[in-house]
Amino acid sequence: MTDARLPEEIRPALDNGVPCLMVTCSADGTPNATVISQVYYVDETRVALSFQFFSKTIKNVRENPRAWAGVMDVVGQVDWELDLEFERSETEGPIFDAMDMQIEAIASATGMSGIFKLRAADIYRVLSVDKHSYQP
């Protein structure tokens, strides 16, 4: 599968601070669904997800790199679905620093300071992007 490009219109859904859903799958075929704080825009073909705890998600993507993320644009009334592939993990640098600052802001706003702590920025290639509009 070739890389997909993130359209500009997805940016509000990535920047709005609304929690996102992430689904991964272990090598033995067990899916794992978790709520994550943020999907961070890296460039047109990549996003970064926060690695905060040593979780099943982290274990899964290191044995099966495919992942799925869902983000909501509540103002534009659109759900976005991203098929992803884990590429690498960064523990320093500009992506890590920017995510760290945003995670701290989200933690502070939601009463989770001291609990949300960024260990690494996991970088994923975007394989496909789907958009679903919904009616209130």
Next chain:
Amino acid sequence: MIPPKIIRFLEERASIGFAGTRDAKLVPSGHRVPAWHVDQSGRTLTVFIPDVSASRLLEALQDNGRIALTFEEIGTHETYQIKGQYLSHRPVRPAEVDLAGAMRERFARSLRTLYNDEHTSAMMAASIPSPSLAIEVGVDEVFVQTPGPGAGARIAP
């Protein structure tokens, strides 16, 4: 099976739900769960799925039956994940559409508490779709998923 404490959480406090499945090639996908109903035995639960997800979800479940369900109480971040197996599916019944409406109102209430902003709460509540499909799931395992170092701990069986 689901412990009684978690059944009460699902019935009274959980305000948002999601499902995760995977296809034959181990490619995962996610789905909104706008409503749910737990059997009092804790051995099965029924989740109600919107039309937009129905075909991909059913295709995955009929291939391998594996499903992960995550339920969170907005505000407290209390979250549990249930892993199980697909048992059956059918169209939703009118009473279950009403249940989804009640759960959308619970979601909106939790958002009003969090944001203290009627407009934002209404917009986010409007994002919860109406269900069209009921999926019965047999429960295998239950995990804590509340953010923090205890996340991932298995509490049942």
